[in-house]
Amino acid sequence: MNTSQFSTKERILGAAETLFARHGFAGASLRQVTSAAKVNLAAVNYHFGSKDNLIEEVFRRRLDELNGRRVAALKGAGEDASLDALLGAYIRPALELSLDTDGGSAFVRVLARAYAEHNERLRKFLSDNYGHVLRLFAAQFAKQLPHLSxxxxxxxxxxxxxxLTYAMADFGVIQRRAQDSEAQHRALAAEHLxxxxxxxxxxx
Amino acid sequence: MNTSQFSTKERILGAAETLFARHGFAGASLRQVTSAAKVNLAAVNYHFGSKDNLIEEVFRRRLDELNGRRVAALKGAGEDASLDALLGAYIRPALELSLDTDGGSAFVRVLARAYAEHNERLRKFLSDNYGHVLRLFAAQFAKQLPHLSxxxxxxxxxxxxxxLTYAMADFGVIQRRAQDSEAQHRALAAEHLxxxxxxxxxxx
DNA sequence: GGCGATATCAAACGATCGTTTGAAGCATAG
DNA sequence: CTATGCTTCAAACGATCGTTTGATATCGCC
Known part of the structure; x- marks a missing residue:
């Protein structure tokens, strides 16, 4: 019987996301993760098989959603969408994810770490699962920018x-204005971008 | 007596740079570092005091050089340098560092990891030591872009x-053309940027 | 040559790592 | 009810972590 409204798997994924964002994949231990998720240490290996598989599941959960929204926004913008509309369709879903109060803001940092990892397994996973979205956008950009090879x-x-990766992970040196919320700051970053x-x- | 032409400290710094780039700060152990540097395990704590101090020295060694070159390039470009000249003065030293065959290309990835770390100590270290360079450039950019607040x-x-961080660390999905060397690829990235x-x- | 300082060494410290084990708990189907 | 299949649990596995120790080696200097 779960005392929380979330299942063990979901609690692990949430805690892992937060801790991977904060300490990195190698820096966050399964003991930290399971402790934060209030589950037994062995639960990770039981439900996911290994730490590496857990990492992959953290990505899959969010990226399916993110890229789904991107494709939807692209279709919603119509066949002859303007350059700004195309950019918006690509960037705003990432912004919205980064504004998600339930882990999304942690995830964009996990994503940035993944790039920094330069890990071949992760790169292949990302390319295999989401490369088609990039190509979809590229085709539309090409129509709006015919002068470019x-x-x-x-x-x-x-x-x-x-x-975008850099901006969403809030790596920059720009200080948030006092009158802005964290959400407003991110939104501002996206519009500038x-x-x-x-x-x-x-x-x- | 050292069998190598480099001192123990230098060998440790070089090996640490490479391994931090490849596996991250938490992911690269001192045993890996000292083994690659062909020095005794205890040498790190003897010469640097701790792993954290070693990390900081890895940064200092390269960033002093990088930002020195940037400032020199800025001065060399003259008082009324064009926008392209200003960008070149900022970007090309980073490119040259990334082309350095002796660890520089590893270091740009270490730098990207540092941003991903979001580590407060590192951020303060970077801001304290190199923030003035950013302000120097900003002042010159402001002169060339008077319409911007x-x-x-x-x-x-x-x-x-x-x-820039992203491009120098070669995070992108762009595949290097077969006829280009690694160096040419980076140079191309810098020019596009x-x-x-x-x-x-x-x-x- | 001998002496202090500096550097390197093998070995060990306690802590923590990812993973595995086997028993205990618990729901549901027969 | 018992039997079955998941799930959770405390405990332990061997490996590896950053750091420390005390002995040994190597140096410059009087």
């Missing part, structure tokens, strides 16, 4: 992805 | 920093 376009989208990226993509 | 300018420079960032900064 495919190669040039990919370089620029790569730059946008980097800036969209504006900046639109100009960068349009460059000759 | 100070706040707006800082947002955009923050975006550039994020994209300068071009993109210049347009983004100039946006209304």
């Amino acid at each position: 495919k190669e040039e376009l990919y370089w620029r989208l790569d730059i946008v992805s980097g800036a 969209i504006h900046f990226a639109a100009a960068g993509l349009r460059a000759p | 100070k706040e707006e300018l800082y947002w955009r420079l923050d975006i550039v920093s994020g994209a 300068i071009h993109f960032a210049a347009a983004g900064l100039r946006a209304p």
